[in-house]
Amino acid sequence: MDWEFYVLNFIRDNFSGSILDFIATTLGFLGRGPIYIVILILAFIFSRSRPFARSLSASLILSLTCCNLIIKNIVGRIRPYDLNTTISLIVKAEHDYSFPSAHTVLAFVLATTVFIYNKPLGAVAYIFAVAMGLSRLYLYVHFPTDVICGMIFGILLSIAGHYIVGLLFPDKSRLSPHKEETT
Numbered sequence: 001m002d003w004e005f006y007v008l009n010f011i012r013d014n015f016s017g018s019i020l021d022f023i024a025t026t027l028g029f030l031g032r033g034p035i036y037i038v039i040l041i042l043a044f045i046f047s048r049s050r051p052f053a054r055s056l057s058a059s060l061i062l063s064l065t066c067c068n069l070i071i072k073n074i075v076g077r078i079r080p081y082d083l084n085t086t087i088s089l090i091v092k093a094e095h096d097y098s099f100p101s102a103h104t105v106l107a108f109v110l111a112t113t114v115f116i117y118n119k120p121l122g123a124v125a126y127i128f129a130v131a132m133g134l135s136r137l138y139l140y141v142h143f144p145t146d147v148i149c150g151m152i153f154g155i156l157l158s159i160a161g162h163y164i165v166g167l168l169f170p171d172k173s174r175l176s177p178h179k180e181e182t183t
Contacts, residue, residue, distance in 0.1 A: 004143040008080055011137050012087070021090050024135040028091055031103035031132055036060060036110065052117045054169060059109045059161025067105050067153055072097040080143055087140050094141060101142040101150035107132035108154025109161070116162055129154070 036056075043053035077099035081087045107129035115122025133151060136142040142150075 004145060005080065005084065007144050008084075008137060008140055012140060015138065020138060023131075024138045025091055027132050027135040028103065028139060028141075031106060031135075036106060039110070051165070051169070052113065054165045055116065055158075055162045056110065056113045057161075058165045059113055059158040060106065062161050062164075063105045063109050063154065063157045064102075066157060067100055067150075068096075068102050071100060071153075072102075075099045077143070077146070079141060081140050084140075089140060091139050091141065098142055099146045099149065100153055101133065101136045101146040103136055104129070104133040104142075104147045104150030105154040105157070108151050109158045112155045112158035113162065116158070 040053055040056060040060075043049040043056065075097065077097050079094060079098040081089055081093065108126075111122060111125035111129040114125040129151070133147040136147050136150075137144060
C-alpha cells in the first residue's frame with residue numbers, strides 16, 4: 001500500500017489547482033448517477049438505441065450489484081483519507097468502502113457499452129472513463145488499485161451485460177446459420 005500512497009501524494013503535491021478541483025468534483029458529481037440516468041432515458045426514447053439502452057441497463061445493474069453490494073462489503077477496504085488523516089478533502093467524505101471505485105466501474109461500463117455499439121463515440125467515452133478514474137485519485141477518495149480494478153470490472157461487467165441482453169433479446173432480424181428461411 002505504500003506505493004499507492006506515493007502515487008496519491010504525488011498527484012496531490014504536483015497537480016492540484018482550482019481548475020482541476022472543478023473538473024474532478026464535477027466528474028465526481030456526474031459519476032453518482034445523473035449522466036447515466038439521462039443517457040438511459042434518451043436511449044430508451046429512440047427505438048434505434050434501445051438495444052444499447054438494454055445492454056447499458058443490464059451492465060449497470062450487474063455492476064451495482066456485484067461491486068457496490070457484494071465486493072465492497074466482502075473486501076471492506078478503508079478509504080485513503082481515513083488512513084492518512086492529514087489530508088483535507090475538497091469533497092464530502094464517503095461512508096462506504098473504497099474497493100473497487102464505483103465511479104470508475106460505472107464510467108467503464110458506459111464506455112465499453114458505447115464502444116460495443118459505436119466505436120468512435122466509444123473512444124470518446126473511454127477518455128471520459130479514464131478522466132473519471134483519475135479524478136478519484138486526485139480527490140484522494142480511492143487508491144490506485146481501486147481505480148485499476150474498477151476499470152477491469154467495468155469492462156468485464158459491460159461485456160457480461162451485453163451478452164446477457166443478447167440471450168434475453170435475440171436479434172430476430174438475422175437468421176440463425178443453422179436454420180433455413182421458409183417462405
